Amino acid sequence: MPSRNLLSVWAFLDVCLLGAGALCVAVSIIWRGPDLLRNVVVTSQDLDAGLALGIMLLITFLVSLLAISQRNSLYLIILNWILVALALAVLIIATILWTLTLRERTMMLRIWNEQTPTVQSQIQDTLSCCGYFNGTSLGLLSPAAMTGVCVDATVAANTTGCVVPLVRFADYTLNNIFTSIYGFTAVVVCLFLTTVCIINVRAEEDRFRRIDAKRGAGGVAFGGGRGAGGGRGAGGGYV
DSSP states (O other): OOOHHHHHHHHHHHHHHHHHHHHHHHHHHHTTSOOHHHHHHSOHHHHHHHHHHHHHHHHHHHHHHHHHHOSSTHHHHHHHHHHHHHHHHHHHHHHHHHHHHTTHHHHHHHHHHHSOHHHHHHHHHHHTOOSSSBSSTTTTOOGGGOOGGGSSHHHHHTSBOSHHHHHHHHHHHHHHHHHHHHHHHHHHHHHHHHHHHHHHHHHHHHHHHHHHHHHHHHHHHHHHHHHHHHHHHHHHHHO
């Protein structure tokens, strides 16, 4: 049986896997609530992807409980193949988010142009800015969005654009998300390696068990042969 320390490490990593899945599901549900800037940066499709990732992590956790409870190492081998697929999926998602941070200005410009004048006005009031680049029509200040802090054209023209605070918020949010997901990758990989150790320990135990079984069978046969020889010897003494 694997050592208690090895099983403790495996159990800790498995609980971390459970925590990662629960965190993904919880954040994907909670972040669907109304939050102007967050809803602009993190779309419902992003939250759906996070929810799917969380469900995959939780399913893998349940599979791991079944695998570790079985004596047959085949279940642990199946678990490791699932962990490999999961690690690739998590790594791909995290890398996609990381690449978004490399072109945040372009991404936020596209998002800004997709918003309605009402949403643009709300962003301007929240961040105390006007337009995307600046408070002019060339700076992407829509006439329909000239409300609140940007209602006066002269004031709007002398007010900084929303690009800097928007990109700063997007950078902070996306960095936290992809860093956390990369952390999930580390948990999955460490759990995979620990499971490999348990498989190897069990394989070694099975090998020694088979060797002991062969030795036991050989001892019984050898003892039976000596008994037969003793009987013949006794017969010779009688004659």
